[in-house]
Amino acid sequence: TEDALRQAQKMEAIGQLTGGIAHDFNNLLQGISGSLDLIQTRIAQGRLAAVGPFLKSASASATRATALTHRLLAFARRQPIDPRPVQVNGLIENLRSLLRRSCGEAVQLELGLEQGLWGTLCDSNQLENALLNLAINARDAMPDGGGLLITTAGFRHAGRDPALRDLDAGDYVVIRVRDTGHGMPASVVERAFEPFFTTKPAGQGTGLGLSMIYGFARQSKGTVRILSASGEGTTVELYLPRHDRADTAPPPDMTAPEPPRR
Numbered sequence: 001t002e003d004a005l006r007q008a009q010k011m012e013a014i015g016q017l018t019g020g021i022a023h024d025f026n027n028l029l030q031g032i033s034g035s036l037d038l039i040q041t042r043i044a045q046g047r048l049a050a051v052g053p054f055l056k057s058a059s060a061s062a063t064r065a066t067a068l069t070h071r072l073l074a075f076a077r078r079q080p081i082d083p084r085p086v087q088v089n090g091l092i093e094n095l096r097s098l099l100r101r102s103c104g105e106a107v108q109l110e111l112g113l114e115q116g117l118w119g120t121l122c123d124s125n126q127l128e129n130a131l132l133n134l135a136i137n138a139r140d141a142m143p144d145g146g147g148l149l150i151t152t153a154g155f156r157h158a159g160r161d162p163a164l165r166d167l168d169a170g171d172y173v174v175i176r177v178r179d180t181g182h183g184m185p186a187s188v189v190e191r192a193f194e195p196f197f198t199t200k201p202a203g204q205g206t207g208l209g210l211s212m213i214y215g216f217a218r219q220s221k222g223t224v225r226i227l228s229a230s231g232e233g234t235t236v237e238l239y240l241p242r243h244d245r246a247d248t249a250p251p252p253d254m255t256a257p258e259p260p261r262r
């Protein structure tokens with residue numbers, strides 16, 4: 001799992017890279033629209049001969065913007081998803097020391113793993129990255145320390161809960177990551193899954209963590225839900241579909257999901 005840390009650091013670097021690309025792209029677009037404005041003004045003034053340099057500059061910016069999007073697409077293609085049967089409890093146990101390092105000295109990490117938990121089907125590298133990302137978010141929400149509780153449970157989804165609208169009815173493994181941090185106002189909960197949405201100071205947050213986790217969960221036919229309020233701490237629930245191999249233990253007793261914390 002030293003690999004997982006390296007992978008997490010790589011993801012952080014990639015996050016910085018994509019954040020940087022978005023920023024550069026925006027600068028190029030601004031350059032293009034600035035040139036177009038100047039071209040328009042020159043035309044209005046009847047100084048057609050003066051538009052040449054601005055046309056050249058707009059065209060050069062457009063070429064650079066195209067090269068940037070190609071870099072982003074190349075990055076996207078390097079991320080193949082490889083779903084395999086995963087025993088979530090074992091994966092979390094193996095990740096324990098990395099999780100502890102990710103959430104920092106001031107935070108007390110506690111695990112509550114359900115005995116005989118169902119197996120699931122997902123990309124284990126991406127699941128590890130998701131959990132490390134959630135631990136880092138929790139750390140950032142608890143600058144003065146606090147608690148991070150990671151629990152697992154089986155959950156039978158009847159398909160009626162409107163909060164889990166995008167989830168097919170069926171059996172799921174639920175991983176809950178709960179912190180005692182500053183929580184999120186409704187306006188942040190609403191936007192938290194948007195790529196590049198961050199409330200962190202420039203250079204500290206990329207705003208890609210939760211959007212990548214959401215993408216991973218949906219690709220795995222699961223979902224993510226955030227239960228949080230300002231000053232109330234945050235619980236992130238990750239739902240992954242049940243997948244038992246023939247050799248796994250019988251299903252555990254059903255555990256109803258906890259009601260949203262208020």
Ligand code: ADP
Nearest residue numbers: 137141183198199200205206207208209210234
């Ligand atoms: P980043 O961490 O780079 O900002 P994320 O997509 O992971 O990007 O998170 C988006 C935003 O959601 C954060 O900037 C923060 O405002 C909020 N957030 C995420 N996790 C938590 C948490 N555990 N507690 C409070 N706020 C959180």
